[in-house]
Amino acid sequence: MTEGNGATEKVGLAKGTEQVRYAVGLMSGTSVDGIDAAVVELAGEPAGGTPRARLLAFANTPFPPRVREEIFAMFEPSQATVDRVGRLNVWLGELYAQAALDAIAAAGLEASQISAIGSHGQTIYHSPQTNPIDGYDLRYTVQIGEGAVIAARTGIPCVSDFRPADMAVGGQGAPLVPFTEYLLYREKERTRLLQNIGGIGNVTVLPAGCAPEDVYAFDTGPGNVLIDGTVARLYPGLRMDAGGAIAGSGSVDASLLERLQRDDYYRKPPPKSTGREKFDAAYVEGIVQEASRRGLAPEDAVATVTLLTAWSIGEAYRRYIRDRHPAEELLVGGGGSYNETLLRFLKREMEPLGVTVRTQEEIGFSSDAKEAVAFALLADYTMARRPNNLPSATGAKRPVVLGKISF
């Protein structure tokens, strides 16, 4: 993966006397499926906003079941006692360090060649809204996975805990990835949309020739969360609709679709964000009950929520982007890009609007690695003491340098 200022290059990162450096990005997301580790070659100056990045190695290491259970327990504040959080913090530090070392070996490099590790950590709590107390505006977020352990085990400086610095200047502490999307994907002539389809769907708009303050991002609605939930409920033992095969074998029910499209979220103007708190098990249960009342086959229910998901992305574009920034391309990343039926529906939504749909893979990038690559690049900025939040995306009052460095 190599890109800078819109020009995609596959090889020849360094130009003239430019110095090449290597960084590792570590990410574990809301689906808690494991640790994504990316080894990235970087060139170009962060200062000019034109670094270029090339992915050298990528691996996903699943969490041991005991760790996964412990993470889910920590999502529940009453179970997240200080001793358990403290223990999991260093436990994850060990696992992240190992994942980094494995990825470095897979890239054929030595730890001594790596200038920094950027580790997102595991979010166990996120409270971005204002919590006024005694005249203070308290916002907080908790990502665990001790950077000091990662640095000690690898011998590489580790940047961790990226979000609090943005919150300290009034931001939501999220999303952070749009800063790197601005660096890596913007183009002079074309407006590009970057759609992530993880648990939740979120879009970043990169207007043609944009400056950082022109970039905006918001959650479009459900990503895979309703598809996964409906599949798990109707097909016990399954956790996802692999490849979109189930949806592909069903028919969309127009009346159920119309009912689901009535959710207010889709008509709420940005900035907006949503989460698993809204699209939860009770929401899925409501869908399953409505489907059963209409006598739908399980595959028809899955096809309907899959189309709903594609429609919500199209609707976000029609309502909140198209008039300001007509786009030519929508680049899809995240696990949803492996659902072929979802992609087919998405093309049907976007292509009549003149927007070509492509996956990260189709332009030579990796859907899986994208967020880990982003944290390698963010760490590179932090090490250079360069601001690396995007106030237009997070709502922060000003640019700041994110993260804490463990040497």
Ligand SMILES: Nc1ncnc2c1ncn2[C@@H]1O[C@H](COP(=O)(O)OP(=O)(O)OP(=O)(O)O)[C@@H](O)[C@H]1O
């Ligand atoms: N082969 C596949 N076929 C269909 N769907 C898939 C496939 N692989 C992954 N997915 C979907 O992608 C989801 C995971 O996506 P991803 O890893 O991008 O989420 P995440 O990063 O944890 O979430 P978020 O971005 O919201 O933090 C799975 O739950 C599943 O629904």
Ligand SMILES: CC(=O)N[C@H]1[C@@H]2OC[C@@H](O2)[C@@H](O)[C@@H]1O[C@H](C)C(=O)O
């Ligand atoms: C607090 C937190 O971990 N937020 C995640 C989450 O997962 C997806 C979405 O919600 C995004 O806002 C963010 O992560 C990505 C990496 C970001 O900051 O851009």
